[in-house]
Amino acid sequence: MLAIGLTILAVLSVAFYFAARQRAVSVVSGETKLLHSRPNYHGFYALLVSLLSGLIVLLVAGTIWGQMIERGLMSDIAAAAPDLSPIERELVLSDAHALADGGVASRVDPLREEIATTYSSQSGLHFLGTLALTFAASALMGLWALKSVSPGWRARNRSETLVERLLLAMAVIAVLTTVGIVMSLIFETINFFSNINWRIDKFLFGTTWSPLSGVQEGKLDPDKVGAIPLFAGTLLITVIAMLVAAPIGLFAAIYLSDFASPKVRAWAKPMLEILAGIPTVVYGFFAAITLAPFLRNSGEAIGLSIASESALAAGIVMGIMIIPFISSLSDDVINAVPQSLRDGSYGLGATKAETIRQVILPAALPGIVSAILLGISRAVGETMIVVMAAGQGANLTANPLEAVTTVTVQIVMLITGDTEASTAAGPAFTLGFTLFCVTLLMNVVAQRIVRKYRELYD
Numbered sequence: 001m002l003a004i005g006l007t008i009l010a011v012l013s014v015a016f017y018f019a020a021r022q023r024a025v026s027v028v029s030g031e032t033k034l035l036h037s038r039p040n041y042h043g044f045y046a047l048l049v050s051l052l053s054g055l056i057v058l059l060v061a062g063t064i065w066g067q068m069i070e071r072g073l074m075s076d077i078a079a080a081a082p083d084l085s086p087i088e089r090e091l092v093l094s095d096a097h098a099l100a101d102g103g104v105a106s107r108v109d110p111l112r113e114e115i116a117t118t119y120s121s122q123s124g125l126h127f128l129g130t131l132a133l134t135f136a137a138s139a140l141m142g143l144w145a146l147k148s149v150s151p152g153w154r155a156r157n158r159s160e161t162l163v164e165r166l167l168l169a170m171a172v173i174a175v176l177t178t179v180g181i182v183m184s185l186i187f188e189t190i191n192f193f194s195n196i197n198w199r200i201d202k203f204l205f206g207t208t209w210s211p212l213s214g215v216q217e218g219k220l221d222p223d224k225v226g227a228i229p230l231f232a233g234t235l236l237i238t239v240i241a242m243l244v245a246a247p248i249g250l251f252a253a254i255y256l257s258d259f260a261s262p263k264v265r266a267w268a269k270p271m272l273e274i275l276a277g278i279p280t281v282v283y284g285f286f287a288a289i290t291l292a293p294f295l296r297n298s299g300e301a302i303g304l305s306i307a308s309e310s311a312l313a314a315g316i317v318m319g320i321m322i323i324p325f326i327s328s329l330s331d332d333v334i335n336a337v338p339q340s341l342r343d344g345s346y347g348l349g350a351t352k353a354e355t356i357r358q359v360i361l362p363a364a365l366p367g368i369v370s371a372i373l374l375g376i377s378r379a380v381g382e383t384m385i386v387v388m389a390a391g392q393g394a395n396l397t398a399n400p401l402e403a404v405t406t407v408t409v410q411i412v413m414l415i416t417g418d419t420e421a422s423t424a425a426g427p428a429f430t431l432g433f434t435l436f437c438v439t440l441l442m443n444v445v446a447q448r449i450v451r452k453y454r455e456l457y458d
Helices: 001-027 040-079 087-098 110-147 153-193 201-207 228-259 262-277 279-300 311-335 339-347 352-381 382-387 407-416 421-457
Strands: none
Touching: 001 110, 040 087, 040 110, 040 153, 087 110, 110 339, 153 352, 201 311, 228 262, 228 311, 228 352, 228 407, 228 421, 262 311, 279 311, 279 382, 279 421, 311 352, 339 352, 352 407, 382 407, 407 421
């Protein structure tokens, strides 16, 4: 529906652009100098009002109407089967959607078939009605703009005002999007904890992770939502990745900025930054096909048992992926240190190594900390490498030679599994909210560290 609606809006708005432009020329019989605004501004204003009005109606009508249909179906399910729990009602609705779309449902009964029939009829009306409203709003506003064309019509002023308000709206949307993400995390987290009788301790300190094992019975088992294995796996892989990326990236940045010749820097820096453009799925294949067998065979040669999917393989490859982020940012920060600091250190008799260690690195510390923090965030949020190289089982271990999983992998598995997304949203959003809190705390601590050391060089 969205693609068809956008196509309709694009065609209408472009048509009104040329129509308004031509009308602006015709009302002054070709003497465009008599117009307050150039013909292009008249066409641009007609395009804007036609496009924006139709887009607003498309988004509002499509979203609100769709939510009304979902709520109506949930009410019908509750009225027909009042004994069902909220999770069971969501499962019924999910099966009804599958039946209406021609898919396979987990169960077929008269209630699901009735809801599927209702959903099919209402979704068809929703589709046609939304497109009709979108076309009507776009056409009406375009015709109004076309009728308003006259020699004294301030199309340029109105267009610029409209663009300015549009930019303001985009800025507000960016802020509201952030607020909406945080609020959705909070609300879904509250809903999840209410479904497990507010056993927050079971989530934070439990060691068994299988949150959807009791969903078919319409409940979440508090004893199977322990996220400690996920947090431990995320921490273990992140630590391994940073042990690889931080020293190599930082030392590479120091070499390229202060020791490498211009010729070496000219080819080494682009070659290093190519690593940032490699898709993560390629890193995942490299970890699973090349590095993991190499580590396993090497371990067998010295008597170590290394799993085919291990935290070590995932962490090493993830560290290789993060190297260009830390290296490039640290290199830019080190090069931004004033040359006067270097010259002063050399004038006092310090060697190049002493100058780097005692002057340049402390001065560049805020930027280096930011680069490392970005690397940590990249490692925490990585999914594909972990799926392919570290496994998907929630294994609580501190041994990097064993298979582990991470928070982001479990979020993806919950949302993309066979279970209805609204059912799996509770555990997934709770994991996301926990990860958000941890990342926010890391940022606060990093900012305090940066502020403390930056004051020495203000």
